[in-house]
Every structure is written in structure tokens, then in C-alpha cells.
Amino acid sequence: MARIDDTDRKILKALQEDASRSLDEIAKVVGSSKTPVWNRIRKMREAGIIGAQTVQLDAEKLGFEACFFVLIRTSEHDATWQKAFLKALKERPEVQEAHRLAGDIDYILKVRVSNARAYDTFYQALISEVKVHNVTALLSMEEIKSTTALAL
Template identity: 75%
Template structure:
């Protein structure tokens, strides 16, 4: 569902994506408005679900999570019970940064952050112990080129 936003909303959202911890004064300045209307707009966007929270972006490598794997999963099972078991297995593993169900030959892709290849193998072994998976392919990211890019909220 697409939500209509105006130019001030767009500027507020861009400022929040840039740094959600900046002051309301700074966000208002960037939006070309004053604090109270900007605060009201932010509250409205939170209530609508457009803004889902605020988080800090951590440097994974600086914290020892030097390996990023993209895990391609194929399954021969598509029953709701299997999907529930799979989702429970993923939710139990904090290494899973993202999970997407795909169209095409691959059913799911996971973004997994671990300290090293040995830690990935432990993750992999635990996952296949918990849920029946037809095929797993792991791709090691050699270099992160773009991360945390803001949504392109420009009109057009």
C-alpha cells in the first residue's frame, strides 16, 4: 500500500534516514518548517506505520562480525507448517540480518553476519538440524559496497 506524502514529509523522512538521532530543530530546518509541525508530522507517520522505529547503525566488522554470507535456500516443501518451522528457526538465530522469500528458482535468501567461516558452519549445521531444506548455497561477500542507503523519496 502506497502512502501519499508531500514535500515536507519527504524532507523529514530523508533527514531521519540520514540520522534519526539529530535534533528536532535540525530536522525542521532541513524540512523548511518549524519544530511543532514537524513533530506532529513525525508522530502521524509513526502512527501510520510509515516510520517503524529508530535504530543505531553499528559497524559489524569493528565489532568482530567480519563475514557476511548470502544464503540461497531451495525447498521442496511449501506447506504452512514447514514455513512456520522455517520462520521459527530463522527467528531463533540472531545471525540472520535479513530474510526474503523470492520468485524464481531460489525460494529464500538470507543475509547472515558471523565472525568467520567456522561460525557460519555452526549456523548452517544448526539450521539444517532444525528444518528440512532441499538445497543450501552460501555466497561469501568479499566487500560491502553499499549499505544503509536511504529510500529514494524523490518525486518522479
């Protein structure tokens, strides 16, 4: 675990709220000057604490109205299958998240598409590339909370 102090936490919290803020704004929030804040941000980037900065898009306004959580069970666990499965997931822009799980379900995917027909197209393509034992798709009826922020 990386060692960070209270000032680093304040900087990270400010960046999580709005990474487009200027250094002057962040320094003001943190109670410091611009140069020390910039140096801390640079060091946290170099340490891998801060990754790529992106923008959050409104999926529904862009036509991606359906969010499916896809539960996958497989009877295949060898390296060749796993490599093919991971390749298939990485090549599919519909997959926003993919997690390997402990328990009865092997993987869970978060898939964002325009509608059920688009999900079926995704599903058919996926199962044509890799063998899966069982797939359950759950349609999210309402997104109640979504954040990338960590509780610092």
C-alpha cells in the same frame, strides 16, 4: 500507499540521514518550525510510515567479519514446514535479512558471523531443525553499498 507531501519527504530524508538530529535541526533543514515538524513525524509514526529507530553498528569492528548470502531451495512448501522454517530464522540473531523469492531459489538469507567456522555452526543448527533440499552459501568479499534509505 500512504500519501505524503514534499515537506513530509524532506522530514523523512533528514531522518534517514541521521535520526538522532534534534527537532530544531530537522525543522531548520525542512524550513519549518519545531511543532509542525513534530506533528508530522507523530502522524507518520501512527500511519506506520516511520518504524522503530535504531543505530547502525559497524559489524567488522564488533568482530562480525564474515557476511554470507545463503540461497535455499526446498522441496517442502506446506504450512507446517514454513512455520518451522520461519521460527528457526527468527530465533537466529545471525540472520539479518530473510526473503522469500520467486524463481529457482526459494529463500535468500543475509547472515553475519565472525568467520567461516561460525557460519558452519549456524548452517548445521539450521539444517538440524528444518529440511532443505539445497543450500548454497556465498561469502561477500567486499560490501560496496549498504543502505536502508529509500529514494524519496
